[in-house]
Amino acid sequence: MTGTAPAVQTERLTRSFRGRRKEHAVTALDGVDLRVERGECFGLLGPNGAGKTTLIKILTTLLLPTTGTARVAGFDVATEPLQVRRRINMVSGGDSSGYGILTVRETLHLFARLYGVPGPEARRRADELLEITRLAEKADTRLSSLSTGMKQKLNFARGFMSDPEIIFLDEPTLGLDVEASRDVRAFAAGWVREREARSILLTTHYMVEADELCGRVAIIDRGKILALDTPRALKRMVSSEPVFELSIGTGGGTWDGLREVRGVRSLSHHAHPATGAIQLKVAVDEDQVIGEVLGRLRDLGTPVLHLAKSEPTLETVFVQLVGRGLDDDAVAGTDGAPG
């Protein structure tokens, strides 16, 4: 079907992997209901082993669901894979595509032909994408001579060569340097904004990436969607107490006594690696309490170098929902899931 169907729709989608023994079976996705609209950049946040890549593999027809249904552009991934494949593409971060013996431009042309893109159009798109990914100067360089970051940027460009209706970006900036990541994010944001009814499903464990790019974000862990909303609404969900970040000089007395200030709920600290200044994170009952804290520091003769109130981030939301940080290890037992 159809240009009006949702980009992605799953109903009670479950995927299990058999283990050597029955008790070793792993449920990578557990009854996932998801709807991604046309023209939307949708983020899927979760730690390793959460089920993100399994979901992407099902949606890109590389894996069959165990139960439930998944439709992409209105087509069932299990029974109409060809229709799905005509409309999608995928970029897996950390991977490179193509053959070392081919040049950058030849690689893009190869993958364009696999989607039936005519030669002149393939050349036009290749030129545009090479410009955007800052690979134009390397267009005639063999892949074997490219750096890892350049290969990843090429892989990213490859994904857009077919001008898909829906693109799946699986950790697209994994391993890229800051500048390249910014380029990639800017391009993805522009692509979905400027082209009608194009959609992105992005998996990432970089909170900033999801926050910056995605209109809506789902937080997934152990195969279940725990929360789904706009980043703003998700942050509002977190009824956290005000948190202030202070940078203080090393002079003066000990600041341990700050914990005893009435209204201080918690206090953590670490030394700034470059300046040696102490960074304090102080959670308080209400904003006014920070005045007490500053007064106590003044009494101690400790200079306050910087003060800022920290807003809740997606990370805060994530930690509250999942009970651990994104970079923490996956739960034992799901590591071995092949999906």
Added chain:
Amino acid sequence: MNGWRERLRMNLGAIGARARVRVVASWRERSWIVGETIFPFLAMSAFVLVYRGLKAPRIYEAFVVLGGAMIAYWNNILWSMASQFFWEKEQGQLQLYLITPISRMAILLGMALGGIAMTTSRAVVILTGGILVFGIPFPWDRALPAFGLFLLTLGAVYSLGMILSSLFLMWGREAWYTATLFQEPIHLASGFYFPVRALGTVAASLASILPIAVGLDGIRQVLYGEAAHGFLPLRWIPVVLVALLALFLFLAHRSLAFMENMGKREGRLTLRGD
């Protein structure tokens, strides 16, 4: 109708694009010219010199040259085509092919055509070298029917390669070890360096499921008649090759679809986990 035409156009484009990778690769890799042409010629020369040392009839030297040329195609389907999906999977690239809307057969056909172009240069060096260096007899007036049989043989051999490719797709390393294990027995059974009839009726009959053995037997018979010591009657050989070609193509199509489906069920088409 338009959809059908569009799919055909897309698949033909993909065949050309994938074949081009092979051709470009072979011409850009200078070491390939030595490794794939000069060295095999030396290996073939060793067998010619053995026959010459034994004072065998000159026709045996021609057997060796033809076998040396054909062995290149067998090695190509085994190591460069059948195993290709396995290597693509190891490099994390197979998924990029599998999510495209083109037929898996088109990808393999592209690899096959590129491989044929690349391997033909090796075969030509061996054949030309055999004629010029060792002066083997080559009846040019029978070259055309021999070439026709050669094309039929290639069709059947590469169709078998597509079946093997689906096995490699699922059982990667195990299939690799098995192929290595059977390499020499298949070289023997195919009669690359001697007439397959020398194996005896039972072994030669079993070898006839290998299109390369049937084709080589036929090409030798076309070129050298009775002196070729053929096993199957020559008039049967095109029929057998066409039957093998049709059977292998059908099985390859089914096998690729089956293996892909099994891979999707078991999660064995890609490496990266979540």
